[in-house]
Each structure stands twice: as C-alpha cells, then as structure tokens.
Amino acid sequence: xxGVTQTPKFQVxxxxxxxxxxxxxxxxxxxxxxYRQDPGMGLRLIYYxxxxxxTDKGEVPNGYNVSRLNKREFxxxxxxxxxSQTSVYFCASKGGYPGELFFGEGSRLxxx
Amino acid sequence: xxxxxxxxxxxxxxxxxxxxxxxxxxxxxxxxxFWYVQYPGEGLQLLLKATxxxxxxxxxxxxxxxxxxxxxxxxxxxxxxxxxxxVYFCALSSGGTSYGKxxxxxxxxxxxxx
Numbered sequence: 001x002x003g004v005t006q007t008p009k010f011q012v013x014x015x016x017x018x019x020x021x022x023x024x025x026x027x028x029x030x031x032x033x034x035y036r037q038d039p040g041m042g043l044r045l046i047y048y049x050x051x052x053x054x055t056d057k058g059e060v061p062n063g064y065n066v067s068r069l070n071k072r073e074f075x076x077x078x079x080x081x082x083x084s085q086t087s088v089y090f091c092a093s094k095g096g097y098p099g100e101l102f103f104g105e106g107s108r109l110x111x112x
Numbered sequence: 113x114x115x116x117x118x119x120x121x122x123x124x125x126x127x128x129x130x131x132x133x134x135x136x137x138x139x140x141x142x143x144x145x146f147w148y149v150q151y152p153g154e155g156l157q158l159l160l161k162a163t164x165x166x167x168x169x170x171x172x173x174x175x176x177x178x179x180x181x182x183x184x185x186x187x188x189x190x191x192x193x194x195x196x197x198x199v200y201f202c203a204l205s206s207g208g209t210s211y212g213k214x215x216x217x218x219x220x221x222x223x224x225x226x
Contacts (some may be wrong), residue, residue, distance in 0.1 A: 033213070040114075042201060043156075054121070058213070090155055091200035098144045098163055099205040103155030108221055 003075040005019045006091050006104035012080045013111045021076040021107050023091030031040075031094035032074040033101065034066060043090065049074055092098050114139045118217035120203050125170075125192055125224050133187040133220045135202035136174075143176050143204040145185040146214065150199040156180075159200070192224045 004025045013019055019059040025032065030051045035043040045058030047066040055066050063085060065077045078085060088108050119134040137143065144163040148156040161170035165180035176187045185202060202217040 035216075039220050042218040043214075044216075045213055048213060092155075097161065098160060099146045099203065100158050101214060102158070103157070105153070105155045 004091055004093055006089075006101050008107060009105065012109070013078075013109065014032040014079075015082060015111060017081050018077065018079050019081065019109075021089055021091070022073070023075065023104060025079075025091075025102070026072065027095070027102065028071070029093035029095065029102070030071070032068070033045045033092045033094070034064075034074070034076045035090045035092065037061065037106070038044065038087050039089060046089075055089075058098040067098050081109075083111045085109065086111045093100060097107050113187050114143070114162075114204060114215040116202050116204055116207055116215055116217035117204075118220050121219070122221035122223060125139070125154075125222070127224055127226050128191045129224075131187070131189040131192045131196075131222070133200055133202075133222070135185045135187065135217060137183050137185065137202070137203055137204050139206055139215075141206060143144075143171060143206050145177055145201045146205070147174070148201040148203060148216075149202065150219075152198070162220070194224050194226055197222055197224045209224055 007022045033048045034046040049055045049068040052071045086108045091104045129181045134198040138149045146161045149159045150156045160171040162169040162178035174189045199219045203214045
C-alpha cells in the first residue's frame with residue numbers, strides 16, 4: 001500500500017549545491033504535483049504535471065525544474081540551492097474525485 | 113486570483129470540547145471546497161469535501177457546510193479527542209482547466225489535551 005513515495009526524507013545542502021527530489025506513485029494517476037510548505041503560508045504549488053509528457057508552472061516555480069519521467073515518476077530539481085528554498089516539500093497525485101490529492105510524507109530540505 | 117483564509121491558530125482545547133475552525137474563500141465561478149488534515153510527521157490527507165453550495169461534507173465526526181452566500185466552509189466537531197491533534201488546512205479547487213490544482217489556507221494547528 002505504498003501510495004506516493006518521496007525520497008529523500010531529509011537533506012541538508014549548502015548554498016549553490018544542486019539536488020533532485022524523487023517522487024513515485026503506484027495508483028496509476030495522471031496528474032502529479034509538487035508543493036512546498038512554509039510556516040504560516042500553507043502549501044504553495046511549485047509545478048504540476050497534468051499528464052505524462054506535460055509540465056506547467058505553479059505559484060512559485062522560480063529556482064526549480066521538474067521532469068515527468070513516466071506516468072509514475074515526477075522529480076523536482078534545485079539547480080543552485082538558496083536559503084529561501086529551505087522548506088518541506090510534498091509530492092501529490094490526483095485521485096478520481098475533484099480535489100482529492102494523495103500526498104507523500106514530505107521531504108525536509110535545509111539550505112545553509 | 114483564488115485565495116483561502118483560515119482562522120489564526122494555534123487552537124488548544126480539552127478533550128470533549130466543541131471545535132470550530134473558520135475558513136473563508138475568494139474564487140471565481142463555483143469552486144469545490146475541502147478540508148485536509150496533517151498528522152505529525154505525515155503528509156496531508158483529505159478529511160472531507162463539498163462540491164456545490166449547501167453541500168455538507170462529513171467524516172470522522174467532522175462536518176463543514178459550503179455556504180456560498182458567506183463564502184465560508186467552517187470545520188466543526190462536537191467532541192474532540194486527543195487523537196484529533198493535527199494541522200488542518202482548508203482548500204479550494206476552481207475546477208475547469210485547473211487540473212485539480214488546490215489553493216490552500218495557511219493551516220490551523222489544533223492541540224487537544226486530555
């Protein structure tokens with residue numbers, strides 16, 4: 001019963017380093033999303049993929065890139081990390097009901 | 113653009129107390145409304161939803177009614193338990209070409225003491 005799996009769960013980076021957050025879902029969902037969660041600001045959409053082969057910017061895309069590798073996998077890349085990107089990142093996929101998103105457990109990223 | 117505003121937290125209650133978490137929204141058209149819950153160390157889970165005006169969503173003793181006239185979707189529970197301690201997020205989806213994207217409120221931390 002894996003659902004949405006994210007890796008890594010924790011990561012510490014230095015300013016300027018790069019890294020990729022991996023996400024995979026096993027529910028055969030078409031749409032996938034990357035959100036960031038910051039205190040007092042709720043969740044904000046970074047990028048989404050409505051279907052395999054397509055990606056679009058969300059509310060806060062600057063400093064990030066994404067790849068929809070196949071139907072299961074949707075990765076988020078930070079090319080040159082900045083302290084402002086310290087956050088908890090959540091991957092999600094969309095179920096059958098309107099607005100029903102299934103979330104991973106989150107990846108806590110700290111940029112020093 | 114779309115926005116969701118939740119009451120400021122944190123909220124601290126004793127077990128069996130009545131809970132209300134206020135949520136109001138701004139959106140074009142006729143959005144669907146949701147409450148998500150995040151337990152410590154976990155991702156968000158859908159708690160309940162309402163897709164049209166006057167609909168009442170309910171789950172696990174929680175309820176919320178979609179009020180178009182007041183653009184509100186307040187979360188209520190008659191008797192909270194310690195296990196309800198979590199962060200609660202109100203959210204909306206505008207539908208159409210939004211591809212299921214959700215706009216979230218800032219979250220309300222609920223702590224229930226025995």
